[in-house]
Amino acid sequence: MGTQLMLAGLEQGNCGEAWNLTHPDRVLAIQRRYVQAGADCLLTNTFGGSRIMLNRHSQADDVVAINTAAVRIAREAFAGREGYVIGDIGPFGGLMEPFGEFTETQVREAFQEQAGALVDAGADAIIIETQTSLEELALGLSAARDAGAACVIGSMAYDVTRDGSTFRTMMGVDPERAAEFMQAHGADIVALNCGTGMDMERARQAVLRYRDATSLPIMAQPNAGQPKLVELKVVYDESPEHMVTGVVPLLESGANIIGGCCGSTPDHIRAFRHAMDMYLTAQPTHQK
Numbered sequence: 476m477g478t479q480l481m482l483a484g485l486e487q488g489n490c491g492e493a494w495n496l497t498h499p500d501r502v503l504a505i506q507r508r509y510v511q512a513g514a515d516c517l518l519t520n521t522f523g524g525s526r527i528m529l530n531r532h533s534q535a536d537d538v539v540a541i542n543t544a545a546v547r548i549a550r551e552a553f554a555g556r557e558g559y560v561i562g563d564i565g566p567f568g569g570l571m572e573p574f575g576e577f578t579e580t581q582v583r584e585a586f587q588e589q590a591g592a593l594v595d596a597g598a599d600a601i602i603i604e605t606q607t608s609l610e611e612l613a614l615g616l617s618a619a620r621d622a623g624a625a626c627v628i629g630s631m632a633y634d635v636t637r638d639g640s641t642f643r644t645m646m647g648v649d650p651e652r653a654a655e656f657m658q659a660h661g662a663d664i665v666a667l668n669c670g671t672g673m674d675m676e677r678a679r680q681a682v683l684r685y686r687d688a689t690s691l692p693i694m695a696q697p698n699a700g701q702p703k704l705v706e707l708k709v710v711y712d713e714s715p716e717h718m719v720t721g722v723v724p725l726l727e728s729g730a731n732i733i734g735g736c737c738g739s740t741p742d743h744i745r746a747f748r749h750a751m752d753m754y755l756t757a758q759p760t761h762q763k
């Protein structure tokens with residue numbers, strides 16, 4: 476979503492979530508392109524839609540309106556077709572005491588407010604995504620549960636270590652620990668998204684490690700490679716043709732839901748959709 480908002484004219488540092496109110500047509504056009512590409516799930520344009528994040532853009536008074544509009548836009552994009560609207564909650568964007576300036580209560584209340592708005596607007600699920608710390612993840616998961624979300628997804632962002640031997644979150648959490656923690660804290664789906672150096676092969680490794688630690692469904696949304704600066708524009712270097720070769724290995728490692736994070740486009744999702752359909756057609760025991 477962030478990548479697509481930039482392409483649609485959002486300037487770096489501006490509030491993309493406010494577009495749900497000011498440019499709903501542009502957000503709808505983006506969501507529609509994903510539906511047309513064959514997506515079954517749309518994440519709402521609410522990554523930074525918590526009070527704490529919106530406050531940076533002096534938009535804190537619009538938390539409910541922004542999140543409500545985002546759900547409505549995503550639902551409209553399906554245009555009557557069956558599909559899941561996943562209410563998106565990203566990190567609150569700071570550190571909690573004693574390391575940072577935010578109290579646990581402030582973060583809990585911000586997540587509760589956002590999750591409540593998303594569920595009240597009719598989101599089918601909530602994803603707490605791009606998480607690196609278990610403390611913040613727990614606050615997000617319980618906010619989603621308390622809001623009455625029918626399905627709660629916890630999604631971690633891993634970074635490949637400097638020596639390339641493994642990956643863990645910025646706060647040092649490895650996939651096994653994350654999966655166990657999410658299962659114990661009421662997640663229905665364990666996921667990974669974004670991160671650094673987490674290509675399709677690394678995502679496959681993460682899914683295998685999740686699979687060892689939990690029986691819950693697994694979702695993977697890797698980035699389209701690494702961001703590079705080309706002529707002052709951020710470009711992601713993995714094409715749909717390149718990424719799609721990792722789809723079947725991801726499925727075979729146990730992933731149940733596959734999508735893309737930073738740099739992925741409707742063309743990536745179209746390629747994924749095609750590869751998944753081919754794979755499922757060849758597997759008579761799988762239900763689409």
Ligand SMILES: [Zn+2]
Pocket residue numbers: 668669670698736737
């Ligand atoms: Zn990302």
